[in-house]
Amino acid sequence: MFTNNQRQEERTGKYGTPRVQYLQELVTRFQNASDEETKEQIVANLANFAYDPYNYTFLRQLNVIELFLDCITEPNERLVEFGVGGICNCCADPANAALVTQSGGIPLVIQCLSSPVRNTVNYSLGALYYLCNASNKKEILKPEVVDVIKRYAAAGEVSVSFSNLAQAFLDKHVSDLK
Template sequence: MFTNDQRQAERTGKYGTPRLQYLQELVNEFQSSTSQETQRANICIRPLELTEAKERVVANLANFSYDPYNYFFLRQLNVLELFLDCMTEPNEKLIEFGIGGICNSCVDPANASIIIQCGGIPLIIECLSSPVRNTVNYALGALYYLCNALNKEEIMKPEVVDVIKRYAVAESVSFSNLAKAILDKHLSDRN
């Protein structure tokens, strides 16, 4: 359910953490995990706990990114950029959660603008070849919402359209439905 100020106040209670502060704490936790990971990497130790902590934080942030109530906070805290950074990692979970956050938030024009300006389109297109089903689904959903007259040529390049057409005939209903929706909305001549 989407949140508004009144509902947020009711859910937070008198002594709860305000949403902006909570999201800031998550971002700080991610940055702390990244910093500790870098320090440990210098001595060739990369504890699993740090990787899991980063994954957990990004998953939480992605869950908050579906609610329009949080969009301003996400922009203020540069969470969209954090999602894009995660999509450049070798860790498939971070990529999945990063593209999930992008997909959840890109329906908002201000968020979409940031994602596009920060080079998100090539990263999203790259996710179409992921072995992780959720990553592909999120990428298809994000492309559906991000494609517009200004970036249609970048997104609907022949090689990308070919991939989307393959998903349109896939056995996976979610792949097929999303891919068909993209083609119906953004490709006038579906040869």
């Protein structure tokens, strides 16, 4: 369920931790964490918060979107999965999508299309769906990227989710298929 100020106040109570403070604590814990499992759990939690429009401003304010992008560059596949999941969850918002684009995130998300982790591929397809617009279509709709997405669209017997997401992307962004 999406949150608003009233619902947030009801859920946290008079003495609860404000959302921005809680998210800041998660970011600080991530930065101070030394073991991979703790980092994975924190990024997964942040990615879950990234789906709610109530949190979008806080995520930008706390540089969480940049944290997600940093995770995509890690060798740890779970950090990559949760990082691109966070990007996917928040980039339906145009301001977040613009930040991902300005931060050089498009090549990182495209790179995730070749991940061996199914969720990572799903999240990257979803993120590209939201990221693709008139100002960056040339960067995203390169022939090699479109070919990969077309292969996912044709792979319905292997993965219905890949196929459906890829087909939605093609239907919206690749005009020669219409």
